Amino acid sequence: MAELEATQAAVARAESDLRQASATVRSNDRVVEVTVGAQGELTKLNFLDNKHQSMTGPQLAASILEAAQKGRAQIARRVMDTFAPFTQPGPEGSMRRGIDLDWDRIFGSALSADGQAGSGRSRRNRLRDEIDEDTE
Numbered sequence: 001m002a003e004l005e006a007t008q009a010a011v012a013r014a015e016s017d018l019r020q021a022s023a024t025v026r027s028n029d030r031v032v033e034v035t036v037g038a039q040g041e042l043t044k045l046n047f048l049d050n051k052h053q054s055m056t057g058p059q060l061a062a063s064i065l066e067a068a069q070k071g072r073a074q075i076a077r078r079v080m081d082t083f084a085p086f087t088q089p090g091p092e093g094s095m096r097r098g099i100d101l102d103w104d105r106i107f108g109s110a111l112s113a114d115g116q117a118g119s120g121r122s123r124r125n126r127l128r129d130e131i132d133e134d135t136e
Contacts, residue, residue: 031052
């Protein structure tokens with residue numbers, strides 16, 4: 001019971017910390033800077049050095065979308081890193097098994113900007129599939 005209560009308290013602390021999370025990133029062309037909130041929402045948009053004035057609408061839109069996607073990927077990575085300990089089994093003799101999360105299903109396209117998009121299965125299941133499919 002103490003282990004369960006400790007895990008619940010740790011999850012509550014993690015959730016509390018993540019509620020305040022944000023990521024501020026710039027587009028690759030350094031035209032825009034965006035801040036993305038804890039749930040991937042755009043909370044701030046800055047145009048840097050008035051570079052946007054010489055751009056076409058589609059170019060500017062692409063810069064904004066690129067920066068927003070990079071921010072969403074950073075937030076997604078932070079959430080994954082924060083909850084990673086809960087996806088692993090507990091120490092020897094522990095009752096905690098670890099939860100199996102499908103990060104691609106949870107974050108969708110947010111992970112693709114960070115190079116983490118996958119086949120829709122969690123990393124643990126992909127590893128199991130590879131082991132199961134290995135006939136030698």
